Structures are given as C-alpha cells and as structure tokens.
Amino acid sequence: MPLQTTAHQGQDATAVAALAPTLQGLRTAWQARKPDHAQRRRDLQRLRDALKRRLDEMADAIAADFGHRSKDESRIADGMTVLNDIDHLLRHLRGWMKPRRVGVGWRFLPARAQVRPSPLGVVGVIAPWNYPVNLALIPLATAIAAGNHVYLKPSEHTPRTSEFLRSLLAEVFPAERVAVALGGAEVGAAFAALPFDHLVFTGSTAVGRKVMAAAAPNLTPLTLELGGKSPAIVADDYPVAKAAARIATGKWFNGGQTCIAPDYVLVPAGQRDAFVNALRAEVQARYGADLSNLSDYTRVVNAGQYARLQGYLDDAAARGIETLTLAGRADPASRVLPPTVLLEPGDDATVMQEEIFGPLLPVKSYRTLDEAIAYVNAHDRPLALYPFSHDRATVERILARTLAGGVSVNDTLFHFAVGNLPFGGVGPSGMGAYHARAGFDAMSKQLPVFWQARMTGGDLLKPPYAKAKWLLDLIIR
Structure with missing residues (x-):
C-alpha cells in the first residue's frame, strides 16, 4: 500500500532535513578525531567551571520559566547534582577507559581477550522541563566522558533555560563537538527520528513510546528515563x-x-x-x-x-x-x-x-x-x-x-x-540506565577483542576432521 503523505509528516520531514546537517557535522568531526583521555578531561573540567561560575544565572533562568522556582532548589537539583556527577566522571575516567582483560578458557589457550570501551559516535539527548539543566547536562557529560559528540534537544517548555544551555555549551565546546537544537514539539519529533548512535530521552511514558517508535526505523539504541507512580x-x-x-x-x-x-x-x-x-x-x-x-x-x-x-x-x-x-x-x-x-x-x-x-x-x-x-x-x-x-x-x-x-x-x-x-527505570518506567559506570558503559561500545596466538590448536580444526579426532575428543567433553 502506498504511503499517505500528510501535512504533519511533511513538516516532520522538513524538520529532519533541517537537523540532519548538524548531526552529520558532529559525526564527521568525531570520525576525523575521536576524543582521547586528555580531551575528555579538559571538556568535563571546562563544563564544570562554566556551570559553577554561572549558577546564579542558571537559577534566574529556571525561576523565570517556572514563574517562580526556589533558587536554592535549583542550585541543589540542577547545580549540585551536575557538579557531583562531573566530579565522579573525572575521578574514574582513566580507569573506566582502560581495556579489561578477560579469560578465554582452556579450550582457546594460548589466545587472550579483552573488552575495550569504545566511543559510539554522536549521542542525542532529549531533556525535559522539570529539571532542565540536570537532565540535560548529566547525560551530556556522561556521553562526553565516553568519548562521544553530543546533540542536545532541551525542552521548549523552559525556553529561557534552553537558551542558557545553548549559551553555556557554546562557551565550552566547539560547534562540531556539541550542538543544541531549539524548538517545539515538531523539532523534538524530528530529533528523535535522526540516526543517532545512541539516544537518551527523559520524560513521560506516553512520549517515551513515541520516541521509541521514531527511533525504531534507525534501530537507534535507547536509554529511556520515564516515570510512573512511585x-x-x-x-x-x-x-x-x-x-x-x-x-x-x-x-x-x-x-x-x-x-x-x-x-x-x-x-x-x-x-x-x-x-x-x-x-x-x-x-x-x-x-x-x-x-x-x-x-x-x-x-x-x-x-x-x-x-x-x-x-x-x-x-x-x-x-x-x-x-x-x-x-x-x-x-x-x-x-x-x-x-x-x-x-x-x-x-x-x-x-x-x-x-x-x-x-x-x-x-x-x-x-x-x-x-x-x-x-x-x-x-x-x-x-x-x-x-x-x-x-x-x-x-x-x-x-x-x-x-x-x-x-x-x-x-x-x-x-x-x-x-x-x-x-x-524498568518496563513502563524506562529502559537502560545512566549515571556513574552504567552511563559510561551504555554510551560506549563494549568492544570484545580476541587475540589469537602464533601457534594454536585451532589451525587443526578443519576437514578432513578425522586427522584431528584426538583434538575434537579433547575439547568436546
């Protein structure tokens, strides 16, 4: 059956087309030079310093968006939590980046194996309005720690805070490393449909289902932080x-x-x-x-x-x-x-x-x-x-x-x-997790690497198998 083209679908397609060049620019820059340990540390430290210096400005922006919000609560929930997570990332980054050696088992000796945390590419982050800085910058910082570039879509319901985030991130990162998409629901829908290497969404369960459906054609891996009745x-x-x-x-x-x-x-x-x-x-x-x-x-x-x-x-x-x-x-x-x-x-x-x-x-x-x-x-x-x-x-x-x-x-x-x-979350309250090592691992590819030895019994495992019957009997037991 031919697809029916609606005005809404046409608007979404236009929005995707407008966002796609930015995503491609982020990906091209990442492929040209993947951030090493030194770059990641510098980025995280500069983000921390900039946010700490502008906490009062942040609290003013959030209060203006809410009509009134306790500035002390903003400093705690959108300031302290982000600074705390960045401190944790900085403290553990070098260790998390190291390849982890794993055993191969006696059947595959003398080979060796390891798991390498490898950056994915470009991570998309869709942030909500309730903690508009916290829920934008913690996943963003985690993605940066894992060696990715980031495209952020802040909430349209907190426009002053979204503009603050755009300004803050432009101060810290070059445009080809971190970009911000501002706009309403049509931009959000188009954003979710982009072919990210990973997408983090925080919001309601109902919208989470729509994000998952939008990401499905690209098989985009998702971290969904939803809600429910706690x-x-x-x-x-x-x-x-x-x-x-x-x-x-x-x-x-x-x-x-x-x-x-x-x-x-x-x-x-x-x-x-x-x-x-x-x-x-x-x-x-x-x-x-x-x-x-x-x-x-x-x-x-x-x-x-x-x-x-x-x-x-x-x-x-x-x-x-x-x-x-x-x-x-x-x-x-x-x-x-x-x-x-x-x-x-x-x-x-x-x-x-x-x-x-x-x-x-x-x-x-x-x-x-x-x-x-x-x-x-x-x-x-x-x-x-x-x-x-x-x-x-x-x-x-x-x-x-x-x-x-x-x-x-x-x-x-x-x-x-x-x-x-x-x-x-779990089930209707979400899938996947971030913060700490869990977030670093989720926004990395845990790359398994097998290193074969110069001399190995595996070279004997080929037809005619009768010649290697003794080896087959040894390993199949």
Whole structure:
C-alpha cells in the first residue's frame, strides 16, 4: 500500500532535513578525531567551571520559566547534582577507559581477550522541563566522558533555560563537538527520528513510546528515563513524624514536579490520620500556614500543567474523595497549587491512573504489609520505591517481593543524587540506565577483542576432521 503523505509528516520531514546537517557535522568531526583521555578531561573540567561560575544565572533562568522556582532548589537539583556527577566522571575516567582483560578458557589457550570501551559516535539527548539543566547536562557529560559528540534537544517548555544551555555549551565546546537544537514539539519529533548512535530521552511514558517508535526505523539504541507512580510504604515500626518529614521533602521539592517524587503513600490503617497530621505540620513549618513562604515553594510550570492537576482534583471531587489542603490556597493566576492530600482514592480515580507530577499526594491505608506489597505489584513497575522501616527484615521483604527502577530506604530522592549509583527505570518506567559506570558503559561500545596466538590448536580444526579426532575428543567433553 502506498504511503499517505500528510501535512504533519511533511513538516516532520522538513524538520529532519533541517537537523540532519548538524548531526552529520558532529559525526564527521568525531570520525576525523575521536576524543582521547586528555580531551575528555579538559571538556568535563571546562563544563564544570562554566556551570559553577554561572549558577546564579542558571537559577534566574529556571525561576523565570517556572514563574517562580526556589533558587536554592535549583542550585541543589540542577547545580549540585551536575557538579557531583562531573566530579565522579573525572575521578574514574582513566580507569573506566582502560581495556579489561578477560579469560578465554582452556579450550582457546594460548589466545587472550579483552573488552575495550569504545566511543559510539554522536549521542542525542532529549531533556525535559522539570529539571532542565540536570537532565540535560548529566547525560551530556556522561556521553562526553565516553568519548562521544553530543546533540542536545532541551525542552521548549523552559525556553529561557534552553537558551542558557545553548549559551553555556557554546562557551565550552566547539560547534562540531556539541550542538543544541531549539524548538517545539515538531523539532523534538524530528530529533528523535535522526540516526543517532545512541539516544537518551527523559520524560513521560506516553512520549517515551513515541520516541521509541521514531527511533525504531534507525534501530537507534535507547536509554529511556520515564516515570510512573512511585510508591512510599511506611511500615508500622517507623516513626510517623520522621516518615512525614522525609516524604514531604521528596513530594514538595520542586512543587512535586519530579519524576521520582513519591506519587502515593501506603500507611498502616491505624496510623493514617497521624501521618496526615504530621504532613500538615511539616508543610506549615516549611511554607507557613498561609503559604506565606512562597520564595521556597515552586509554582506549577505552565497553565497547561496547572489545568491538568486541577482536573485531577475536579475528578476526585466528583467521586467524593476527601481532599485536604495542608497550607494556603490555590491561585491559578500565579499557578500556585498548594500541597494537597487525597485520602483513600480508588484506582478508578484519575489521580491514581496517571503520574501526578505536582503537589498532590494520595494517601492510602493498608491492613498488612503483604496487602501493601500486593498493591504495588498489581501496578506498573515504578521508577522509584521508598520503603520506611527500621526493621531490616521488613525492608528486605519489600525489596525481595517488588521491583523498581531505584530505591531509597527510609528517605526519598537521594538514590538519584549519588553519583556512583546507576539511575534507570524498568518496563513502563524506562529502559537502560545512566549515571556513574552504567552511563559510561551504555554510551560506549563494549568492544570484545580476541587475540589469537602464533601457534594454536585451532589451525587443526578443519576437514578432513578425522586427522584431528584426538583434538575434537579433547575439547568436546
């Protein structure tokens, strides 16, 4: 059947054609001179120095894109995390680049073998809006450490930050080593369809499916960092106030707009109300009973996201779900949505079907730990899991019977920030991982090399095989 050419397909094809020369320029330059250890170190150090020097400018750009975002949270989440990962890359780069010798087994002696981490070529990075610098520069720095050139597509929803990234990277890298594609959804779709040597996408599961489909014709290897509904399970032995404090940090940091934020909390039935009261006290201590401390409370990024979250609340109200505003009140004009708890929502509620990505927190009670574990396992595997218990056996029971992209025990978010831990999802929450050695290896070809010896029994393994029957009998046993 002949292909039907639509206006949309034509626009995508035009966008691909516009992006393709830049990709080819990056690839041609890489093929002419692949970055050695010295070049990679210089690039990483210059990127670190430039970002450190421009952190205040970065925080201003992000705050302008969000309408308001806590500049301290930007310095932590989009500054400290990137600097920490670059430090880790610099510390381990030489060792990671070395070929690793592997045994060949007695049948192939006296040959030898090794695995060489070899750069792939050009890595594409599609970054989201919620942590627009972190989720652009950590994969970019990892790709640079692995010896690749990089083409970055930052989010169109944070245009000032995207322009900051373009300026920052132009200061550090020549155009043939790192390039930036600015533009909207049509540019993003075209970008995903380019024949990269590896593509890193961070975003929603729904868009991740589209990215995977766009990359499929080129068989582009993918790292997909998606999302989902990351649960916290509070065991009955864990102090309620401490659980509330740490879950509040994970939930309302960046206004809940975090892919690994606790998406819902499971608490013992007898402790539910105490937990909610502790959450309220924690929120009001941080932001004021009337949200007077708005300098530390991040806005919803844009009107579309605000309307989506308000839709979750409207759906909950229509279903009779009890909602509790923990502090302040909503202000649609400035996109302030207060910290809000939804009690015992059913799975039919929209807030329990979609990743929340905002300051709304469902709280559900359970009677037994087995019931809580079964609830988690009845849903898609999450990007993060947060067990709270001081009993090691309880934690091990949860870890043994569930699977998530990553885990922080007795806290939230921190497994992402540790430079030596891989970060990635599983199933609907993603595929592949980056950060640390996992990212370096993912953005390299682990090239197997077999070195044959001058004299080898393999020279005898040829017809007529009867002449080498003794050797065949020796090795086939």
